[in-house]
Amino acid sequence: MEALGINIPGLVAQIVNFLLLFFLLSRFAFKPILNMLDQRAQRIKESLEAADRVRQEAAQSQVNIQSQLDAARREGQAIIEQAARAAEQLREEVREAARREAEAIVARAKADFDLEREKAIEELRRQFADITILAAEKVINESLDRARHQRLISEVLEQSRLN
Amino acid sequence: MANLSGKQLAGLLVALLVAGLFVRGPLPEILVPAEAIASVAGFTLTNTILATWVTMLALLLAFRAATSDMQLIPQGLQNLLETAVDGLHGFVASVAGERYAHHFFPMVATIFLFVITNAWLSLLPGFGTIGLIHHADHGGVTLTQAGPLALIVSGAQKVEPNAHLPEGTPVGVLVPLLRGANTDLNTTLALALIAMTFVELWGIRANGFFGYGSKFVNLGRVFRGEIAFGLIDVFVGILEAISEIARVVSFTFRLFGNMFAGEVLLAVIVFLIPWALVLVFYGLELFVGFVQALVFAGLTLVFATMAVAGHGEGHESGAEHH
Numbered sequence: 260m261e262a263l264g265i266n267i268p269g270l271v272a273q274i275v276n277f278l279l280l281f282f283l284l285s286r287f288a289f290k291p292i293l294n295m296l297d298q299r300a301q302r303i304k305e306s307l308e309a310a311d312r313v314r315q316e317a318a319q320s321q322v323n324i325q326s327q328l329d330a331a332r333r334e335g336q337a338i339i340e341q342a343a344r345a346a347e348q349l350r351e352e353v354r355e356a357a358r359r360e361a362e363a364i365v366a367r368a369k370a371d372f373d374l375e376r377e378k379a380i381e382e383l384r385r386q387f388a389d390i391t392i393l394a395a396e397k398v399i400n401e402s403l404d405r406a407r408h409q410r411l412i413s414e415v416l417e418q419s420r421l422n
Numbered sequence: 423m424a425n426l427s428g429k430q431l432a433g434l435l436v437a438l439l440v441a442g443l444f445v446r447g448p449l450p451e452i453l454v455p456a457e458a459i460a461s462v463a464g465f466t467l468t469n470t471i472l473a474t475w476v477t478m479l480a481l482l483l484a485f486r487a488a489t490s491d492m493q494l495i496p497q498g499l500q501n502l503l504e505t506a507v508d509g510l511h512g513f514v515a516s517v518a519g520e521r522y523a524h525h526f527f528p529m530v531a532t533i534f535l536f537v538i539t540n541a542w543l544s545l546l547p548g549f550g551t552i553g554l555i556h557h558a559d560h561g562g563v564t565l566t567q568a569g570p571l572a573l574i575v576s577g578a579q580k581v582e583p584n585a586h587l588p589e590g591t592p593v594g595v596l597v598p599l600l601r602g603a604n605t606d607l608n609t610t611l612a613l614a615l616i617a618m619t620f621v622e623l624w625g626i627r628a629n630g631f632f633g634y635g636s637k638f639v640n641l642g643r644v645f646r647g648e649i650a651f652g653l654i655d656v657f658v659g660i661l662e663a664i665s666e667i668a669r670v671v672s673f674t675f676r677l678f679g680n681m682f683a684g685e686v687l688l689a690v691i692v693f694l695i696p697w698a699l700v701l702v703f704y705g706l707e708l709f710v711g712f713v714q715a716l717v718f719a720g721l722t723l724v725f726a727t728m729a730v731a732g733h734g735e736g737h738e739s740g741a742e743h744h
Contacts, residue, residue: 262454265607269466280532281528288482291492292503293511296508
């Protein structure tokens with residue numbers, strides 16, 4: 260043992276040295292470093308999770324925006340269709356009103372015309388009767404009174420019209 | 423050095439290497455026991471204990487510098503030591519599993535760092551080469567006086583104890599101030615004892631005192647009357663106890679042997695061949711220091727893992743014979 264240099268004081272000294280180093284390193288070196296490593300691993304994990312979450316949220320909002328766009332487009336389409344329908348309806352109404360007015364005008368014109376014709380025929384008939392009476396007066400020289408003549412002619416005319 | 427350009431520096435290195443082809447070291451003095459530097463109140467301070475303190479100081483200062491202002495984004499020394507600690511922790515966890523990793527890690531890591539720092543520091547200039555000259559009557563080597571310093575140069579002659587020399591020739595023995603702590607059996611024995619003590623303590627903690635003790639003294643089947651198998655158990659227990667002691671011995675001498683051999687190899691090589699070529703062997707010793715640190719720490723870890731796993735499974739194979 261002595262030849263190899265093993266001796267109790269030296270052995271004890273090295274044991275004490277090593278245990279001291281062991282204590283100091285575990286307490287003041289390994290612990291903070293391992294804590295730091297844990298902390299960093301934790302941070303990285305959180306960051307990755309946060310990144311994932313953000314990516315998911317982005318995808319989600321993309322979908323949301325797309326659906327909103329779709330909805331807006333559909334709505335716009337609906338509004339346009341409605342407007343077109345309203346315009347069509349309006350045109351229809353206007354056309355209808357115009358037609359009705361035209362018909363009314365025509366009907367009124369026709370009524371006026373019928374009235375005028377009626378009046379003209381009446382007038383004509385009266386004049387014709389007068390002319391006929393005048394003619395008959397001239398022919399028979401007042402053999403009959405005027406009122407009788409008038410009635411006779413009217414009867415004749417009435418008969419001829421009925422025929 | 424600071425205002426040398428890269429080209430000049432390279433030229434200087436080449437010049438040094440070329441000069442190194444012609445310069446060799448002096449014949450070394452090889453001693454197994456650590457040399458005493460001083461004696462304080464009955465305690466002998468050896469150069470290996472001094473080197474141990476240097477190692478401790480280096481480790482503690484490095485870790486202090488790395489951990490005094492820790493950043494979440496590591497840089498420089500913090501990064502380096504974190505990588506080392508993380509690597510060691512991963513190693514421990516891979517062998518022992520997460521459950522025991524935090525129990526074993528501080529001891530395994532301290533062993534690794536202590537052994538490798540001892541080994542690598544002892545490769546620095548100054549280790550083994552700067553020291554006190556003992557003017558011994560019983561021989562030594564011839565010295566070259568240079569002012570207050572005594573040098574042992576490459577032409578130094580070995581002087582036998584009763585040799586007759588011209589009057590006034592200085593003769594002495596170099597006692598280096600620093601010598602790699604791993605090259606002292608006290609250091610390696612201390613490491614081996616501490617490592618095995620921790621292994622036994624972990625075993626007791628995991629299996630209970632009697633649970634773990636039954637690995638060595640297993641009388642269960644003897645009491646149950648199965649004498650034949652019972653005797654085998656008793657014998658296995660004795661073998662286990664012997665193997666436990668053998669581990670201490672093999673731990674001690676493996677590390678000491680490798681490191682001391684490395685030291686002797688370098689000293690002899692420096693004497694035998696020009697020092698420019700010795701660099702190769704320094705590289706080799708760097709590797710040996712790493713391997714021995716890994717082996718010591720790794721075996722401690724394996725023994726600890728086997729101790730906590732309970733007996734009956736896994737008797738150590740040839741793993742400890744390196």
